[in-house]
Structures are given as C-alpha cells and as structure tokens.
Amino acid sequence: MFKAAIASFIIIATSFSFHFWPLPQKSSYHSLFISNSLSDNESISNHLYMLTRRPHVAGSEANAEAAAYVLSTLTSYNIPSHIASYDTALTYPVSRSLVLTRPSPDPPIKFSLQQEVYEGDPYADVANEVQPTYHAYAKSGTAVGPVVYVNYGRVEDYVTLKEMGVNVSGNVVLARYGEIYRGDIVENAYEEGAIGVLIFTDRKDYGGGGGDVKWFPDDKWMPPSGVQVGSVYNGAGDPTTPGWPSTEGCERLSDEEVERAGDVPLIPSLPISWADGDAIVRSIGGQVASDAWQGGKDAPVYRIGPGPGIVNLTYNGKQVLSRIENVVGIIEGAEEPDRFVILGNHRDAWTFGAVDPNSGTACLLEVAERLWKLQKKGWKPRRTIIFCNWDAEEYGLIGSTEWVEENRQMLASRVVAYLNVDIAVGGAGFKASATPQLDELLIQAAKQVPDPDNSSQTVYDSWISSTDNPAKIGRLGGAGSDYSAFVQHIGVPAADISFGEAYPVYHSMYDDFIWMNKFGDPMFQRHVAVASIWGLLALKLADNEILPFDYLPYALELQRSVESLKDEVANRGITLVPLVKSIKELETAATKINEERKALEGSKSWTSMCKDSQKVRELNDRLMMTERAFTDREGLPGRSWYKHLIYAPSKHNDYGSTSFPGIDDALEKAKNLNTADSWHSVQHEIWRVARVITQASLCLKGKLT
Known part of the structure; x- marks a missing residue:
C-alpha cells in the first residue's frame, strides 16, 4: 500500500537553500522580537495559570470566561479584537456504565469510570467540573458481548486477526490508544461487524512501560485511573452544517441525515483507564497475541478472545446547540492591509488543558505582547497579522472550520499563510510540519532562536542533532489540528510547530498547570522558544518585500x-x-x-x-x-x-x-x-x-x- 504518511518526513536539504531577508529597517525589529529584552517566561507562565484554573470544555461557562480573558489580553495590547461566535451541535454525556462478567468463580466488576483526585491535588475543588469520561459524538446505546482484543484497531490489525481465524462480528472490541485516531478505531471496528468499542490507555504506551515506574504527580506518566477522552467524529466542522457556517438560524441536517453522511459513529464506545483495561485483558482467553501486541512490564498476558469475559457497555449522550466563541485580533498592515498572515491556536480543552491547547494559547498571547512592544518602538507590519484563538477544536476542528467556511472567498484570495500552534510544549525537542514551500523559512527561523535546553546552540542545532527524526519537516496531511481547513479545504500555505511529541497525560484530567510546571517546561523557556519561532515566521511573512516561498x-x-x-x-x-x-x-x-x-x-x-x-x-x-x-x-x-x-x-x-x-x-x-x-x-x-x-x-x- 502506498503511504506517504506524516511519519514519512522529508530530510531537510541545504542544496536548494535560499535566503529570504526582509528590508534592512525591518530586520532590526525582527532581531529585537526574539531578544531577551522582549521575551517574558513569567508572563507566559501567568497566562497558562489563568487559562487553566478550571476545566473548560467547548460550550461551557468556563470556556467563555477563558475567551473573555484572551479578548481582554489582546485588547490590552491595543490590538483591535472581537468575538466570532457560532451555534454548533456539541455532545455531552448523560450516563454511562461498564460491567465485566467473568467466568465463575470470579464475580462481575462494575467499573467506576472515575479519574481519581490525588492527595494534595490543588484542583480538587473544581474536579467535579470535569466532564465524565466519554467520547464526543459517540453513539448512544448498549452493547453486550464477549470481548475481542484488537491491538490498536488498525486495518492491518484486523487483517492479522483474520489470519488467526478470529472474527470480531457481534463482539465488543478492546483496543488500545495510539497509532491512529480514536474515531478511526471505532469506524474500523464497525466495518468489521463489532457492536461496541472500548479504548484503553495502555501502560506500555502512556504509563512509562510498567514495572516500578511512578506516575503523576510523582512522575510524568499517566496514573492508573487516567483516561484519554476525545472526539470520535470523523469529519471537520459542525456535523449538522457540512460545508457551510453554523450561523444563527442557518440550515441544518437532521440526525438521520448526519448519520447517513457517514462521519459519526454507528456503534457505542467508551474510553477507559489502563487499570480498567488491565482487568478486562485478564478476562480474555483464546490465542496468545504476538509480542508486538503485548503490554508493558508486569502486564498480564494479552490474549485475543473472543471472551470468555463479557462486557455490558452502555452510553447515553445528548446533543446540544452550543455557542462557541473564536477570538480574533487584527494588526492591520501599513502597505498591504489586504494580505493576511494568520496565527492560530485553539482554547477549548477536555479538562484543564495545560499542554493541549493552552500552552499554545499562552504563546499566542506572548507573541501578541511582543508585537505590541515592537509597535511602541515604531514597527508597523507591511501586511496584516491576524490572531485567531479557536473554540471547539477538540470536537472536530469546529471553530476554525466554521470561520473558514464563513469567510471562504476572502480568505482564499487574501491569506498569505496560516501558522498553527496547538500543543506548544509537551516536552523537549523541536517539531515542525509545513507545506513544502515554507521549509527553508522554518529552517532560517530555527537558526535564529536559542535552544531552550542548551543556550550554547540554536534550536536548529539541537534539531539536526536529534536522534529522533533529525531536522525533518512533517507534512500537514493529517486532520489533527486547525490547519486542516486552511490547507485541505482552501489551499493556504501553512506550518505547525511545537516542542515535544506525545505526552503521557494527553486528554486526561491530569493535564494541568502542575504537570506542566513539574515535567513539561519547569522554567517555561520552551514556551519562550515557541513564541520566538512562531512570531519570527509571522514577521518574515508579514514584512518581507517578496514572500519567502520556495516551490x-x-x-x-x-x-x-x-x-x-x-x-x-x-x-x-x-x-x-x-x-x-x-x-x-x-x-x-x-x-x-x-x-x-x-x-x-x-x-x-x-x-x-x-x-x-x-x-x-x-x-x-x-x-x-x-x-x-x-x-x-x-x-x-x-x-x-x-x-x-x-x-x-x-x-x-x-x-x-x-x-x-x-x-x-x-x-x-x-x-x-x-x-x-x-x-x-x-x-x-x-x-x-x-x-x-x-x-x-x-x-x-x-x-x-
């Protein structure tokens, strides 16, 4: 099968290197932007703390408060800003339950499905505001049947099962998170005839590999009760308004029409913890899975099934027309105001969202503050710079998609480039993806910014010496963040940058300020580096006389x-x-x-x-x-x-x-x-x-x- 996936990056070549320099009077401002005199890790830390005091899922009061914070902060920097709101169909859990019936004499297990508050948790007083663990847009219903273990639930995993003579039809599948999007895990299971899906956070992938490894708050790893929640919607934007914006009073598809469109699941599913997944694995018999399908150290033997363990999975959700709010700030260009350079990051989070996405939101506000300081020193951008803080990204890139759909014609004719940061910092190591004409621009920016973990070298120096994909730029073909509508729907050049890759407490209630402060970026210097590279890219795109593109x-x-x-x-x-x-x-x-x-x-x-x-x-x-x-x-x-x-x-x-x-x-x-x-x-x-x-x-x- 031909695949040139995100994993198949291109090695950066210097043979076609081309240097794009701004006008001399602009370059001094660009140098000042990345200088220590303008950067402020304390300010970034404060923004992150303020944004993550409460869980703020899309459509919630807390997320509206976070939007107001972003709006007031941009306004305080004299950046004209406004709210672009949409009424979108979001889903929330009403009830869910999971019971495992085991062979006699073992009694049934009724799982609590609760993420536990740890001793001394400073956010214990607002833990009740965290939504119960669920999958957004999951099908309401009940599935009762023997369990079949399907590894990561990929197409190739089902091929392996068929070769082993295992049929999942009529059964509930147990898959582990990782490798592919959770919505595709559910879709693949449905295509194979499964009646329900459980997706667990395997300790092998998120818990440090098992054994004597500690977990949060003592180490960075996912605790036993930690659950990765998220959406299982396979489309982009509000599913009731495919291709047009969810403005007040607009046309909407019925529930039946949405189901026929094929992007929402047709069988129920639940996310579960590695502790609950471990208990279910122990109830499965049959053939022993291959080594690649096994868990980490001290894990039980993973067998395929079906059964003899039987689960009763019930999920009931509600769909609500919820108001979402994008915050948009604009610094108008002095010479080409009709050409736009857009910086985007989403704000909504499944829980506290310190890594995903508010490390990026804090960096967005840092970039805005530095540009405000440049303006006070006389700088004016040649082209217009637009800050976009998206809502409801976690549900299916909804905020950015609705905005792009509403402004499609103007954006298609005026946007120079879109620069995305979702997770700004999840750990060490610079990562970048882009459409190829921006490769050299990314390299040049990385060469100008000090490495936050080794001040004797630049980000580029550490990037090229990395043992994990050294100095490679990924492509923006996946639909994992808000660049999707810009690249894949209207064809805008784009880039996406971050520090770190996968982080263990992803989409769980443990993704909070404490985790970031202890493990993600204790000194917030990686945040500073992201803001420097992000802003420098924007400045070069906004100020260079000739656009720095190389095709x-x-x-x-x-x-x-x-x-x-x-x-x-x-x-x-x-x-x-x-x-x-x-x-x-x-x-x-x-x-x-x-x-x-x-x-x-x-x-x-x-x-x-x-x-x-x-x-x-x-x-x-x-x-x-x-x-x-x-x-x-x-x-x-x-x-x-x-x-x-x-x-x-x-x-x-x-x-x-x-x-x-x-x-x-x-x-x-x-x-x-x-x-x-x-x-x-x-x-x-x-x-x-x-x-x-x-x-x-x-x-x-x-x-x-």
Missing part, C-alpha cells in the same frame, strides 16, 4: 512520492506519465520564479525595487496563490470537503496523512476489488492530480497559455 522543494518531494507509486501500479496497465510530466513542469516553473526573484533583488537596490511595487505584488500573488491550485472543487471521492489533492488525511487514520490521497484511496479499493473499473479509477485519480499540479505550474509562471 522547488515541493516539486522534489512530489517526485519522490511518484517513485513510491511505481511498484503499486506495476503490471496494472496504469501510466504515471501525466503525473511525472506535470511535476517536471512544476520543477521548471519553481526554478524560473526563483530566478525572477534573484533578478529583482540583484539588479536593483532595495529602494528602487520598492518603487516597482506592481511587479513585486504580481510576483507575490503568484507565490501566494500557487498552493490554491493544488485544490479541486469536487474534492476527494466520497470526501468532498477535502479539496487538496496532494495532502489530506488517510481514509483509515485521521491523524495520518497521505501524499496523493485520492490515488491512495483508489489504490486500496482496486487492490480489494481487482476489477477493470477499480483500476480505471486509479488512472482517473492520477490524471486529476496531474491536472492540479499543472495548474500550480501555470500559476507560478503567471502567463496564459
């Missing part, structure tokens, strides 16, 4: 993706010639526009070039609009909201991504059906991708055929 890495990456396709279509009567040809045209066009830029910069002084504003503007428009050309108005087959034909989520893993997702989907179908029509569909998708790449080349060239 040559894009063409080179697409060439590598085509190479991966060759074995997949060999001996199937499929030709890749149109795709190869279109990518070659893109490479030529990217080389030519780089030469145009060099000519503009080299043959004239900066002063004289500024006078030729129309030529610069036209060149910038081509650079800005080329990403839009990779979209197709019909979108992906069966997934029309996703318009980008180069980057989109994997059909069976919303967190994963594929290059050429339409081709990938068609290939999977053709392999299963192996009919002439199915292979013809593969060829059709190859032609579609070739056409959008050709459009991108024409956009870069800027001349009619």
Whole structure:
C-alpha cells in the first residue's frame, strides 16, 4: 500500500537553500522580537495559570470566561479584537456504565469510570467540573458481548486477526490508544461487524512501560485511573452544517441525515483507564497475541478472545446547540492591509488543558505582547497579522472550520499563510510540519532562536542533532489540528510547530498547570522558544518585500512520492506519465520564479525595487496563490470537503496523512476489488492530480497559455 504518511518526513536539504531577508529597517525589529529584552517566561507562565484554573470544555461557562480573558489580553495590547461566535451541535454525556462478567468463580466488576483526585491535588475543588469520561459524538446505546482484543484497531490489525481465524462480528472490541485516531478505531471496528468499542490507555504506551515506574504527580506518566477522552467524529466542522457556517438560524441536517453522511459513529464506545483495561485483558482467553501486541512490564498476558469475559457497555449522550466563541485580533498592515498572515491556536480543552491547547494559547498571547512592544518602538507590519484563538477544536476542528467556511472567498484570495500552534510544549525537542514551500523559512527561523535546553546552540542545532527524526519537516496531511481547513479545504500555505511529541497525560484530567510546571517546561523557556519561532515566521511573512516561498522543494518531494507509486501500479496497465510530466513542469516553473526573484533583488537596490511595487505584488500573488491550485472543487471521492489533492488525511487514520490521497484511496479499493473499473479509477485519480499540479505550474509562471 502506498503511504506517504506524516511519519514519512522529508530530510531537510541545504542544496536548494535560499535566503529570504526582509528590508534592512525591518530586520532590526525582527532581531529585537526574539531578544531577551522582549521575551517574558513569567508572563507566559501567568497566562497558562489563568487559562487553566478550571476545566473548560467547548460550550461551557468556563470556556467563555477563558475567551473573555484572551479578548481582554489582546485588547490590552491595543490590538483591535472581537468575538466570532457560532451555534454548533456539541455532545455531552448523560450516563454511562461498564460491567465485566467473568467466568465463575470470579464475580462481575462494575467499573467506576472515575479519574481519581490525588492527595494534595490543588484542583480538587473544581474536579467535579470535569466532564465524565466519554467520547464526543459517540453513539448512544448498549452493547453486550464477549470481548475481542484488537491491538490498536488498525486495518492491518484486523487483517492479522483474520489470519488467526478470529472474527470480531457481534463482539465488543478492546483496543488500545495510539497509532491512529480514536474515531478511526471505532469506524474500523464497525466495518468489521463489532457492536461496541472500548479504548484503553495502555501502560506500555502512556504509563512509562510498567514495572516500578511512578506516575503523576510523582512522575510524568499517566496514573492508573487516567483516561484519554476525545472526539470520535470523523469529519471537520459542525456535523449538522457540512460545508457551510453554523450561523444563527442557518440550515441544518437532521440526525438521520448526519448519520447517513457517514462521519459519526454507528456503534457505542467508551474510553477507559489502563487499570480498567488491565482487568478486562485478564478476562480474555483464546490465542496468545504476538509480542508486538503485548503490554508493558508486569502486564498480564494479552490474549485475543473472543471472551470468555463479557462486557455490558452502555452510553447515553445528548446533543446540544452550543455557542462557541473564536477570538480574533487584527494588526492591520501599513502597505498591504489586504494580505493576511494568520496565527492560530485553539482554547477549548477536555479538562484543564495545560499542554493541549493552552500552552499554545499562552504563546499566542506572548507573541501578541511582543508585537505590541515592537509597535511602541515604531514597527508597523507591511501586511496584516491576524490572531485567531479557536473554540471547539477538540470536537472536530469546529471553530476554525466554521470561520473558514464563513469567510471562504476572502480568505482564499487574501491569506498569505496560516501558522498553527496547538500543543506548544509537551516536552523537549523541536517539531515542525509545513507545506513544502515554507521549509527553508522554518529552517532560517530555527537558526535564529536559542535552544531552550542548551543556550550554547540554536534550536536548529539541537534539531539536526536529534536522534529522533533529525531536522525533518512533517507534512500537514493529517486532520489533527486547525490547519486542516486552511490547507485541505482552501489551499493556504501553512506550518505547525511545537516542542515535544506525545505526552503521557494527553486528554486526561491530569493535564494541568502542575504537570506542566513539574515535567513539561519547569522554567517555561520552551514556551519562550515557541513564541520566538512562531512570531519570527509571522514577521518574515508579514514584512518581507517578496514572500519567502520556495516551490522547488515541493516539486522534489512530489517526485519522490511518484517513485513510491511505481511498484503499486506495476503490471496494472496504469501510466504515471501525466503525473511525472506535470511535476517536471512544476520543477521548471519553481526554478524560473526563483530566478525572477534573484533578478529583482540583484539588479536593483532595495529602494528602487520598492518603487516597482506592481511587479513585486504580481510576483507575490503568484507565490501566494500557487498552493490554491493544488485544490479541486469536487474534492476527494466520497470526501468532498477535502479539496487538496496532494495532502489530506488517510481514509483509515485521521491523524495520518497521505501524499496523493485520492490515488491512495483508489489504490486500496482496486487492490480489494481487482476489477477493470477499480483500476480505471486509479488512472482517473492520477490524471486529476496531474491536472492540479499543472495548474500550480501555470500559476507560478503567471502567463496564459
């Protein structure tokens, strides 16, 4: 199967390195922005503390208070700000229960499904405000049946089960979190005939591997009662308003229409702790799972089942039309106010959200404060900078999606780039993902910012020396955060940055200020580094005379993706010639526009070039609009909201991504059906991708055929 997933990053090459420098008078402001005189880790710490005093799930009073805090803070920095609100269909738990019936003489177990407050927890007084553990948009209902252990619940895991002669149909599956999006775990189980799903936080993955390892508050690991909650909705935006904004009084789909759309689950599910998962594992008999499917140290032997343990899973939820609030702040550009550089982060959290997402919110406010300080020193951005603090991201990227859908035409014609930070800090180690034309800009910014864990080097220095994917940039094909609507729906260049990768207390009630202060970033210097890189990217995009985009890495990456396709279509009567040809045209066009830029910069002084504003503007428009050309108005087959034909989520893993997702989907179908029509569909998708790449080349060239 052809997959160029997020895991298949590209190695940063310096052979096509291109230096993009702002005007001399701007560069001094950029240097000042990342200086110690403007950065403030104490202020960041205070913002995080204020934002995480109470659990603040989307639609709650506490989240509205957090929105008011962000709004008042931006306003205090003299940034004109407002609330963009939407009425969206959110779900909350009403009741849930889980009973395990074990073979005699063991008595049944009725699980409490409670995350425990630890001794000395400073948030014990508001712990009752944490929502009961549940999956947003889970199907209400009851499932009673033997348990089958399915590892991570991936498509390949079910292939393994079939090879073992195990059928999950009519049973309740037990899957562990990790590897794929929880909504796809439920969807894959439904496709295999399961009647219910339990997803547990395995100690192997989140508890430090088991054994004598301590857990929070004594160490960073998930406690035994910790539960990863989250959404199991497989779409983007309000499910009742697919493709249009959830404004007051708008058209909405009925519950039946939403179910027919196929993005909400059709069987009940519950998230459970590793302690509860451990008890259920012990009740399962049958074949012993392979080593790769086993748990951590001192875990029971993982067997496949079915049964003999039987679970009775009941979940009842309610759907409520809830008001969500995006906070939007705008610093208007002095010379090109109609060109937008957008910084985005979401605010809503399943519980306290110190890591996810409010480490990012605190950094957003830090960037805003530093830009305010620059303005007091005389700086004005060339282009408009917009701060967006999204709501209801956790439910399915709802706040950002509704805003993009409402402002689609203006955003599609005016946005230069979207810069996302979701989790700003979850640990050590810089991580970055982007559309390829921003690769070099990311590298240059990382070279200018000190490494928060080693002040003798830069972030880039530690990045390239990392043993875990050294100096690699991921791609934004997954639907894991708010860049999705910008990249995958309207085709805007984008980047996403963070420190740390997975963190153990993800989406649990233990993701609080204490965890961050003790384990995530005790000195808040990693937060400072995120704010520095994020703001520096924004400044270069907002201030540079010529936009710092280079499409040559894009063409080179697409060439590598085509190479991966060759074995997949060999001996199937499929030709890749149109795709190869279109990518070659893109490479030529990217080389030519780089030469145009060099000519503009080299043959004239900066002063004289500024006078030729129309030529610069036209060149910038081509650079800005080329990403839009990779979209197709019909979108992906069966997934029309996703318009980008180069980057989109994997059909069976919303967190994963594929290059050429339409081709990938068609290939999977053709392999299963192996009919002439199915292979013809593969060829059709190859032609579609070739056409959008050709459009991108024409956009870069800027001349009619």
